[in-house]
Amino acid sequence: MSLRNTIDDDYKQSIKDRDQQKTNTLRLIKSAIKDKDISSRSGSNKEVINDNEILSLLISLIKQRKDSIEQFQIANRDDLIINEQNEIDLIKIYLPQQKSEEETEKIVSDLIQSNNLQNIKDMGKLMGLIKKDYAGEVDMGLVGKLAKSKLGN
Numbered sequence: 534m535s536l537r538n539t540i541d542d543d544y545k546q547s548i549k550d551r552d553q554q555k556t557n558t559l560r561l562i563k564s565a566i567k568d569k570d571i572s573s574r575s576g577s578n579k580e581v582i583n584d585n586e587i588l589s590l591l592i593s594l595i596k597q598r599k600d601s602i603e604q605f606q607i608a609n610r611d612d613l614i615i616n617e618q619n620e621i622d623l624i625k626i627y628l629p630q631q632k633s634e635e636e637t638e639k640i641v642s643d644l645i646q647s648n649n650l651q652n653i654k655d656m657g658k659l660m661g662l663i664k665k666d667y668a669g670e671v672d673m674g675l676v677g678k679l680a681k682s683k684l685g686n
Contacts, residue, residue: 536584536627537566558623565590588669591624598624628669637671641679653684 534542540562547555569590570581582590598617605613632640644650644662659680663671 536587537581540566540587540627554619555623558620561620562591562594562624562627565594585665585668588628589664591627592669592673595621595624595628630670632667632671634675637675638679640667640671641676641683645680645683650684653681656680656684659684 540559544556544559544563547559566582566587569586573580573582573586598621602614602617605611605617640663641659644659648655648658648662650659656677660673660676663673663676
């Protein structure tokens, strides 16, 4: 079952269960997916976004929530922090199991060696490979730090 169908089914179930928090978060996810579908359409492309693109979208939604939490901490708005954290927890359900820091470091090292990446100029190529093969499985912030340390010498 595709990720899109899973989210749709969970959304319908949350409405039946009268779980307002889950319904609102899933509605937000569905809306973001629909927006991305519309923006990715072009003259010849009538396809909807695939699961990898949905995973990238979910990661960006989590990043937005984390940025909001930082702002709410400055403003001492614990009620909003709790709400954002609940949304993050729900969105994470749809992401694959995250790789550990050690696993991520091994992936980065292996890709650098196998693709003969030499310096920081190759970082874009490395990031593209990671996004293609490990979408949603690795923390891209961590990948960026590791890539800079390994390619920046």
